[in-house]
Amino acid sequence: MKQSNWKVLLNGIIKENPVLVLVLGTCPTLALTSLAVNAVGMGVAATAVLLCSNIAISLLKNIIPDKVRIPCYIVLIAGFVTIVGFVVQAYAPSIYDALGLYLPLIVVNCIILGRAEMFANKNSVLASACDAIGMGIGFTLTLLVMGSIREILGAGTWFGWQVIPDAVTPMSIMTQPPGGFFIFGVLIAVVNVILAKKGKKRKVSGCGACPSAEHCAKASEGGC
Amino acid sequence: MDTMKNLLVILITAILTNNFILNKFLGICPFLGVSKKLDSSVGMSVAVIFVMLMSTAVTWPIQIYLLDPYNLGYLQTVIFILIIAALVQLIETILKKFIPSLHQALGVYLPLITTNCAVLGVTILNITEKYSFGEAMVNSLGAGLGFMLAMVLFSGVRSRAESESIPACFKGMPITLVAASIVAVAFMGFSGVVDGLFK
Amino acid sequence: MKLVKEFLIPVAVLTVICLVVSAALAFTYQATAPIIEEAKNAKANEARAVVLEGAAGFEKMNVAMTDGGVDCYRETAGAGYVITVTTSGYGGAFNMMVGIKADGTISGIQMMDHSETPGFGAKLAEESYAATYKGKSSADFSDVAGVAGATITSGAYKKGLGTAFEIHGSASGNAVEVPASGSMTLEDAQAQLFPDVAEFTETALDDDITVYQAGDQGYVAVRKAVGYHEEEPMLLAVGLDNSGKILAVIMLENHETQGLGTQVADAAYLDQYIGKDSTDGVTAVAGATVSSDGVKSAVKKILEQFPNFPGQGAKMDETVLAAILPGAAGFEEPAAAYEGADQVLFSTVRSGMAVSAADGEVKLAVGFNGNGVITGVSLLAYPEADEAALAAAQEYAAQFVGQASADAVGASDISYADSIKNAVGLACTVFEAAKGELG
Structure with a gap:
């Protein structure tokens, strides 16, 4: 039963939010959310890659043989990541500096490979594109929320504007790794509460949605 | 003596001060997913160390002797991830054929490592930090060891957390993350260590 | 057929995709590379203009970069320099652009590419913090306060400034092409x-030293000195007098780091060696330790080889002294120098004198008691290696013992008898001259 493309898009924002529900793409979520502007930068870059890769893979889904599909996806995704990287470097160098190492790491962002495996190679180009946009928006929004919380609490600013008066000393730990873990955990807890209230069960989480899940059969006992 | 000191500093920094999981946020997926039990933590970590070392051994020379001289730096991402994927596949096949017992123990974790940010991360970092080959290998070893340290410590924390009564909404991922944040605070305390070590 | 389907086609598809992707990347790279380069340069020059007030344009300088230096640009109108350095902070390495005015004070600082903690280390990147360094020179910039709670970043910041001043020192000092x-x-x-x-x-x-003897005035010893650039060592000429004191050290060739190591060729450093007969007490040039040590080590080696210089010969050591002045001890050099003698030593215990004199290639050590009677003669240098000849010479020399003058002994038909006699005679003359001081 095919969902309407619009529903597909909305899906990615809330119901199957890649970060908070599927718990994919955790690395950039934690790393790039110390400042709201960096969070948005990462979100947009990842969305761009996701969109391109979903479209490309959906277009090529009948040509790519099953045996080599993972390496093919990887090459395509890596290519798009590099191209997006160039574009960002040329036109938004300060964001490029902020993203640093995490820009090439978008390649191994489970969200992108995961959506390619779970959606793009089974659906039409348009549907794949909508899925990508939805997931991307969900990703970016989540990152924005996390980034905002961490920046406001940790530095007293939002997108660089002073939000909390200077006199109040911010909780700098929020902008540092422990703060990232903490806020992330709290956010997921909040989402759990919302889901529970709606009576919905939590969807497959963590590595389950990862394309390597099939290899993971044994590891699933270990808690994957 | 100076090289030894330098290498030691890199090693300790990678393990403690710039711990890949708790400081650099690389390798979070397996960290959250596989650290429930001690033996799976150790198994995953060993596999990671192995793949990191091998990947560095292959990607570093390729960057220095192939990509840089021919100005092909932009192919770095594509080539590195392909090498890592290929290496993982190769290692799995070799283990299956020649050391089945090891394959039994580690094999399940290997495919997961391809998408592990930590492995791709360390190979790229070795280049951006302009390390020599020796330094790169030591850095990768340190990264892997730090990964193992965090995983093992954490499996202890998680197995404890299992037996406690936790509010429903925090069960599972959230409490894991909060616990991780506390462990991360502990590791922050290492930031001054390296400077003072060799005074 | 199965092989083709199961193996060749997948591989072919993968290869084609790889090629297409590579081509796409190459294309994008070519397209964006110039834009990126330009953006980088524009950003850099903009940052430089911010950091050095009143700047018109910049040109890159070719100055030696000490550890941590990235580049150095001179403002075309002479307003000063902008030096980029890299330093290691809390979140990793970051760059600093430091503008130093012509008078050597800081005009502005920009912290770039940093991953410091927002609210703490990142505070040092703010304009307000950089302003606290305005006007500071290399002497007083370290007194400026850091940011509370960002100790590591503050330390790295100051270290970067130090490096900038170091480079500034060599850059501004090299206005003239050397x-x-x-x-x-x-x-x-x-x-x-x-x-x-x-x-x-x-x-x-030995030891790669070439000695040019300047008649009987002294020597010029030439040796290479390995400094900072091992593959291109320096070449030194050390002038020495006959007693082993340094007259001067001259740099013949210097390929050291411009502005830093080249300072060891300056009089300020090399003058330290004048008048010394050892390298003790020579201080290195600040910031050019390796080059300085290279020079010092080479000079030391030359001095060590001095006894082997032509014309220098064995000195009277304890064994010799014990042989020619039995029972004497506490040898001191006389206050004056006595012509003709290679070495004169007074014995403070049991008044006596040891004189080493040379005639031609024969060098003797002659011991006198307080009355001028020869107590012992020893061969220090003799141009024959043959054991029998040496024994004969020693036997002949022994005939002078107990005499007060060389003429008391007759001639001999051994080869260098005349030289021996002359040398003894010379020693006696020296004794006559020096006995007054002996007292």
């Missing part, structure tokens, strides 16, 4: 050291 190599030729150096000497006799010694 030739990197060839300060002086050997002939010029010889002429400068011994202006009266026309001919120098060349001898090669």
